[in-house]
Structures are given as structure tokens and as C-alpha cells.
Amino acid sequence: MKPTITAFANSPDRGRGLARDMRVRWALEEVGQPYDVRLVSFDAMKTPEHLALHPFGQIPTYEEGDLALFETGSVVFHIAERHKGLLPDDADARARAVTWMFAALSTMEPPILDREIAVLVERDKSWSGERLPLVDGRIRNRLGQLSTRLGTSDWLDGAFSAGDLMMVHVLRRLSSSRMLEDYPNLAAYVARGEARPAFKRAFAAQLAVFTAAASGR
Amino acid sequence: MKPTITAFANSPDRGRGLARDMRVRWALEEVGQPYDVRLVSFDAMKTPEHLALHPFGQIPTYEEGDLALFETGSVVFHIAERHKGLLPDDADARARAVTWMFAALSTMEPPILDREIAVLVERDKSWSGERLPLVDGRIRNRLGQLSTRLGTSDWLDGAFSAGDLMMVHVLRRLSSSRMLEDYPNLAAYVARGEARPAFKRAFAAQLAVFTAAASGR
Numbered sequence: 551m552k553p554t555i556t557a558f559a560n561s562p563d564r565g566r567g568l569a570r571d572m573r574v575r576w577a578l579e580e581v582g583q584p585y586d587v588r589l590v591s592f593d594a595m596k597t598p599e600h601l602a603l604h605p606f607g608q609i610p611t612y613e614e615g616d617l618a619l620f621e622t623g624s625v626v627f628h629i630a631e632r633h634k635g636l637l638p639d640d641a642d643a644r645a646r647a648v649t650w651m652f653a654a655l656s657t658m659e660p661p662i663l664d665r666e667i668a669v670l671v672e673r674d675k676s677w678s679g680e681r682l683p684l685v686d687g688r689i690r691n692r693l694g695q696l697s698t699r700l701g702t703s704d705w706l707d708g709a710f711s712a713g714d715l716m717m718v719h720v721l722r723r724l725s726s727s728r729m730l731e732d733y734p735n736l737a738a739y740v741a742r743g744e745a746r747p748a749f750k751r752a753f754a755a756q757l758a759v760f761t762a763a764a765s766g767r
Numbered sequence: 768m769k770p771t772i773t774a775f776a777n778s779p780d781r782g783r784g785l786a787r788d789m790r791v792r793w794a795l796e797e798v799g800q801p802y803d804v805r806l807v808s809f810d811a812m813k814t815p816e817h818l819a820l821h822p823f824g825q826i827p828t829y830e831e832g833d834l835a836l837f838e839t840g841s842v843v844f845h846i847a848e849r850h851k852g853l854l855p856d857d858a859d860a861r862a863r864a865v866t867w868m869f870a871a872l873s874t875m876e877p878p879i880l881d882r883e884i885a886v887l888v889e890r891d892k893s894w895s896g897e898r899l900p901l902v903d904g905r906i907r908n909r910l911g912q913l914s915t916r917l918g919t920s921d922w923l924d925g926a927f928s929a930g931d932l933m934m935v936h937v938l939r940r941l942s943s944s945r946m947l948e949d950y951p952n953l954a955a956y957v958a959r960g961e962a963r964p965a966f967k968r969a970f971a972a973q974l975a976v977f978t979a980a981a982s983g984r
Contacts, residue, residue, distance in 0.1 A: 601912075601915075605870075605912050605913065605915065605916035606870070606874055606909065606912050607912065616859065617859045617862060617863075619862055619863065619866050620866060620870070621866050621869035621870050621873065621874065622869075623840075623869035623872075623873060624862065624865050624866035624868075624869045624870075627865060628862050628865075642833065642834045645834060645836055645841065645845050646834075646836065648841050648844060648845075649836050649837060649838050649841035651841075652838035652839075652840035652841045652872065653822075653823070653837070653838050653841075655840075655869065655872065655873040656838065656840060656872040656873055656876065656877075657823055657838065659873065659877075660873075660876075660877040660880065660881075663877065664877075664881060671901075672898075672901075675894070675897070676894070677892070677893070677894035677897070677898070680892070680894070681889075681892075681894070681898070684888075684889075692823065695818075695822050695823050695824065696822065698818075698822065699822035
């Protein structure tokens with residue numbers, strides 16, 4: 551059954567593939583599963599209909615028959631469990647890949663998202679210049695640890711997995727900060743993810759949504 | 768095979784069950800799996816030996832034969848997959864329970880942890896009094912949405928699951944803020960989790976570590 555996901559009708563990233571639907575699109579492309587997209591406006595995200603699908607009023611959501619999911623970690627894991635290509639067959643390697651999914655979302659992403667708050671939401675605060683370096687310090691601490699663990703490997707634990715997919719997408723949110731330039735192996739790791747044909751197809755699909763919306767304005 | 772987890776030799780929470788090993792202990796108690804605990808000091812957490820187990824230098828870790836895991840989401844999921852009691856048998860209900868695990872860790876926990884930074888790390892900053900209400904606003908937004916979704920249900924999706932275990936533990940980190948008092952159904956939800964015999968056994972086990980360390984000082 552062809553699943554339906556939701557995505558921003560007007561993505562705030564202007565099609566740069568930073569919105570979270572990108573993770574789900576990329577996972578679906580990796581496993582070769584076609585999907586439909588329903589675009590939602592910021593207003594529509596606050597309606598009871600959307601909140602029934604996503605209690606926190608965000609995108610993406612994932613619908614497949616009677617099943618409705620939210621949280622990209624859960625959706626990507628669901629896709630990975632039901633198709634070959636995103637999780638290893640070996641049980642221990644599989645558990646480690648799941649570990650990296652959680653590491654991407656609960657260890658790496660929070661300080662990176664906090665940076666978006668510091669840069670965008672707190673821009674006009676008198677103390678934003680003092681807080682941003684503290685946030686950047688927390689991000690650098692995590693980047694240094696991740697860089698050490700990755701070392702000279704292509705991927706975090708053997709073959710490319712859903713753990714790498716999530717980690718690469720989380721790290722991409724740092725692109726405007728240029729912080730990754732200080733961690734060449736992480737920058738190369740992100741580039742390796744972006745070079746995958748499935749990533750490129752997913753990126754093109756979300757960019758096409760932005761381009762169409764922009765040309766229709 | 769009896770797994771070994773790591774926990775703080777000197778927990779900063781003084782045995783109040785807020786440290787993350789509590790989640791793993793609770794999960795192991797729910798499924799009736801005995802375990803060993805290795806206590807680690809803050810210095811030991813930065814050694815190459817510990818970083819080999821946990822690249823981000825934290826606790827808990829989970830070792831079971833040749834398998835070594837970190838990230839409580841991953842560890843609790845691993846336990847839940849291999850024993851009965853923490854995930855439903857029905858595939859769709861199982862996917863929804865996993866969704867709540869990710870929601871607890873990547874949607875609810877980040878602003879709650881940010882509050883700990885605002886209260887503890889930024890205490891002496893001139894702007895801490897201005898930032899804390901912004902953080903609290905983000906937490907209240909999420910609590911309101913979660914409260915609406917929970918409604919009058921006992922648990923987030925039918926029977927108690929690993930999703931509830933993670934969510935209850937994440938919400939417990941708000942205890943000192945007393946914010947949950949404004950959301951009676953969430954306060955009752957947390958109390959319902961804390962009343963489970965498995966929670967009580969896990970809580971007693973981690974408190975015993977603190978009590979023993981304190982009496983030995």
C-alpha cells in the first residue's frame with residue numbers, strides 16, 4: 551500500500567532539504583517505496599484534523615491504511631523494518647543501527663535545534679551574543695565526540711543504515727553555521743550521504759514543491 | 768544472559784530516580800530480567816574504556832555478551848523487543864508505541880533538558896531571568912499538546928508500553944519545577960507510572976546506590 555506523508559506547503563528552508571519530511575522521503579527512496587505527499591499550510595497544522603495525526607502539530611506524518619504515525623524516528627524505523635536496505639539482518643548490528651538513530655535524535659539534534667532558536671528566535675535579545683557561544687560549545691563537544699567515533703569509517707557502524715540517514719540529516723542542519731568545516735571527517739560523511747542516489751531523488755522531490763509554490767505566488 | 772548496565776557512582780540527583788539508568792532499570796524490572804550494575808565516576812566516564820562503550824561519555828550503557836549499546840531509547844527498545852510486556856503484539860500498535868518512545872525523547876525531552884541548563888548552568892547570567900520564561904513557554908506548549916492527546920486515558924495508546932515508560936521518566940524531570948501541577952491528567956499519568964511495582968523496584972535499586980555512597984563518605 552502506497553503511504554501518504556505530509557510536508558510543508560511553504561517550507562521555511564526554501565527547499566534546501568532541511569525540513570523533517572526529507573528524512574522520510576530519503577528513507578522511502580532508499581527502499582524504493584513510492585509515496586504520496588499531502589502539503590499542509592502552517593494554519594492547517596493547527597487544525598483538529600492535523601492534530602489527530604500529529605499531536606504536536608508538526609510535519610511529517612505518515613499514513614498507511616489504518617496506521618498513522620508521527621516522529622521521523624518512528625516513521626523511518628517503520629519503513630526500515632518493513633523493507634530491506636536500511637537495517638542490517640544481524641540482530642546485534644541492527645540494535646546498534648537503532649542506537650545511532652536515537653543518538654542522532656536525542657543526543658546530537660537538541661543542541662543543533664537550540665542553535666536555531668538562539669540564531670532566529672533570540673536574534674533581538676541583548677544577550678543573544680552571549681548565549682550563542684555557549685550553545686556552539688555544546689554542539690562542538692558533541693561533534694568532537696562523534697568525529698572521534700566515526701574516525702576514518704564511511705558510516706557509523708559498518709554498512710549505511712537508518713542510523714546514518716538520521717545522523718546525516720541532523721548534521722545537515724548545521725550547514726549555515728559552517729561548523730562542520732572544523733570536522734573534515736564529519737563533513738565528508740555528510741557529503742557521502744548527500745551523494746546517494748536516494749538522497750538526491752528525495753532532495754529533488756522536496757525542492758520541486760518549493761519551486762512550484764514559489765512560481766505560483 | 769544477564770546484562771550489565773552502568774550508572775553514576777555519585778548520582779547528581781541524590782537518588783531521586785532522575786538519572787537515565789532509571790529508564791533501563793525500570794524496563795528490566797517490567798520484563799523480569801535480572802541485571803548487574805557497574806558504577807562509574809565522572810572521571811571514569813571520560814576514559815577511553817568508557818568512551819568505547821558510549822561515544823558521548825554518558826551513562827547508562829548496556830552490555831550483553833558481545834553486544835554493547837548506549838542511548839536509553841535504543842536500550843529500552845532492545846529490552847522491549849526481546850521480552851514480553853513493553854510492546855504490544857499487534858504490528859500497528861507496536862509502531863505507535865515506538866512513536867511515543869521517540870516523541871518522549873525528541874519532542875518532549877529537549878525543552879525539559881534546556882530548562883536544566885537555564886536553571887543550573889546559566890544561573891549566574893544576567894539574562895537567566897529573561898530566558899527561563901521563554902524555555903518554560905516551550906515546555907508548556909508541549910505539555911498542553913500532550914495533555915490534550917492523553918485526555919482521560921490511562922496510557923498514551925491503550926496498554927502501558929515502552930512509550931509510556933519513556934514519557935513518564937522524561938516528565939519526572941519536571942518535578943522540581945512543579946509545572947505538571949497545571950496539567951492534572953499528566954500529573955496523574957506520571958503518578959500512575961510511579962505506582963507500578965517495577966518502577967518501585969527500579970527506584971529502590973538506584974536509591975540504594977546513592978544511600979550506600981553517601982554513608983561511605
